[in-house]
Structure formats: structure tokens, C-alpha cells
Amino acid sequence: MIAGGAVFAACALFAVGTAAAVPAGADVPAAGPAPVPELDLGRYVGTWYQSAAVPQYFNLVCARDTRAEYAALPNGDVSVHNSCTTWSGSANEIRGAARVQDARTHAQLRVAFPGVPTQESLDGPVNYIVTALGPDxxxxxxxxxxxxxxxxxxxxxxxTDQQWRDVVSAVRGAGEDPCLYLTSPTTGGRSDISPLCRL
Structure with a gap:
């Protein structure tokens, strides 16, 4: 999934859900971010464009048009296909899968990518939490x-401008700093790279 941890080309993109190790001495709130009360996976699967992200080593190769495509699998898991356009104009992609780890909300998942260290197995801990959703x-x-x-x-x-305001409010509500999120250039969307706190 794109958000939270993926890796493209040698670990370069993941538009949805993998966490890096917490640095020693990092000031992390005691309680983790709360998932949305209920995630309808049937509505959630499909194509998502990355509109903004906290920069990670695995997506530095991506210059624009980062997106994730999710599809339901027969066993209840979700297939993950992340892709982007690199700075040289070539395509970059990675494929994996995600598994729901929270039977109550369905909003906490484990995303795994074969060959990616710490992300090879679906049996690991949660690394993808949907913390906010637009009502539609x-x-x-x-x-x-x-x-x-x-x-x-x-x-x-x-x-839209209103959606961006809602996003910034959701980032703060999740206990995060919107200044750490940078907009992601997308064909048909924003072309700049700007902190969300300055929108």
C-alpha cells in the first residue's frame, strides 16, 4: 500500500504503509495513532494517488505520479501495486500484499513486499494505519x-482547497506535524513540493 511503507526499485517507493525504525531518543507519543472507526475495504480498494507524504528513503527515486493500486484477493488479503515516475522519466514499481490485522476496524494492516528487508512477511506487526478518510x-x-x-x-x-484543509486538520488530529508532509507532484494535480503547513 502506498502510504506508510513501500519501496520501489531497490527500496524506493511505497505509497502506502511501512514504518521505519524509530530513532533512539525520538519523541514519539505514548499512544499510537488511532485508526478510523471502520474501514470498508470494498470501497478502499482501487487506485489512489499520493498527494503528499513524509519523505522516506524508499521514495526518493520518485519524481512524480506516485500511486497505489489495491485489489481484493480471494483469501481476504489485498494485492498492492505501487508505481511512480523517476527523475529520469522511467517507470518504477513494486508489488506486494496487505493483510488486515484489526478485525474490529479493518483499518490497521500489515503490508509486505517480497525481497524488502523487514517487510517480507504478512505475519509481522501492523505498519499501515488508515487514520482519517474523506466521508466519500x-x-x-x-x-x-x-x-x-x-x-x-x-x-x-x-x-480541492477544502479537502486540503481537511487533510491538514486530520494530520494534526493524528498527532503529526503537517510541516513534515510535502506535496507530491502529480500530473493533473499539484506540480510543486511544499509543506502542508504552508498551503
């Missing part, structure tokens, strides 16, 4: 238990 599933905020990663996903390449 038009946008989503995803992070991880330690709030190291963060992704703003959108069904359309562009968000």
Missing part, C-alpha cells in the same frame, strides 16, 4: 504506529 472515500491519511511515515492519498490527481 475521496482521500485518506495513512501512517504507522510510530508516526514515522505518513501519506495523503486521493482518488483524483488533485484535491
Amino acid at each position: 472515500y475521496s482521500w485518506a491519511l495513512v501512517t504507522d504506529p510510530a508516526r514515522i511515515s505518513g501519506f495523503v492519498l486521493s482518488r483524483q490527481p488533485a484535491l
Whole structure:
């Protein structure tokens, strides 16, 4: 999934849900971010555009058009296909799967990518939490238990001004700093890279 931890090309992109290790001495709130009360996976699967993200080593190769495609699998898991366009104009992608770890909300998942250290198995801990959703599933905020990663996903390449305000409010509500989130250039959407706190 895009948000929270993926890795593209040698670990370069993941538009949804993998956490990095917490640095020693990091000031992390005692309680992790709360998931949304209920996630309808049937509505959540499909294509998402990355509208903003907390920069991570695995997506530095991505210059624009980062997106995630999720599809329901027969066993109840979700297939994950993350892709982007690199700075050289080439395509970059990675495929994996996600598994719900929270039977009550369905909003806490484990995302895994074969060959990616610490992310090879679906049997590991939660690394993808949907913490906020637009009422019509038009946008989503995803992070991880330690709030190291963060992704703003959108069904359309562009968000409206009101949606951006809602996103910034959701980021703060999740206990995160909107200044750490940078907008992601997307064809048909924003072309700049700016902190959300300055929108």
C-alpha cells in the first residue's frame, strides 16, 4: 500500500504503509495513532494517488505520479501495486500484499513486499494505519504506529482547497506535524513540493 511503507526499485517507493525504525531518543507519543472507526475495504480498494507524504528513503527515486493500486484477493488479503515516475522519466514499481490485522476496524494492516528487508512477511506487526478518510472515500491519511511515515492519498490527481484543509486538520488530529508532509507532484494535480503547513 502506498502510504506508510513501500519501496520501489531497490527500496524506493511505497505509497502506502511501512514504518521505519524509530530513532533512539525520538519523541514519539505514548499512544499510537488511532485508526478510523471502520474501514470498508470494498470501497478502499482501487487506485489512489499520493498527494503528499513524509519523505522516506524508499521514495526518493520518485519524481512524480506516485500511486497505489489495491485489489481484493480471494483469501481476504489485498494485492498492492505501487508505481511512480523517476527523475529520469522511467517507470518504477513494486508489488506486494496487505493483510488486515484489526478485525474490529479493518483499518490497521500489515503490508509486505517480497525481497524488502523487514517487510517480507504478512505475519509481522501492523505498519499501515488508515487514520482519517474523506466521508466519500475521496482521500485518506495513512501512517504507522510510530508516526514515522505518513501519506495523503486521493482518488483524483488533485484535491480541492477544502479537502486540503481537511487533510491538514486530520494530520494534526493524528498527532503529526503537517510541516513534515510535502506535496507530491502529480500530473493533473499539484506540480510543486511544499509543506502542508504552508498551503
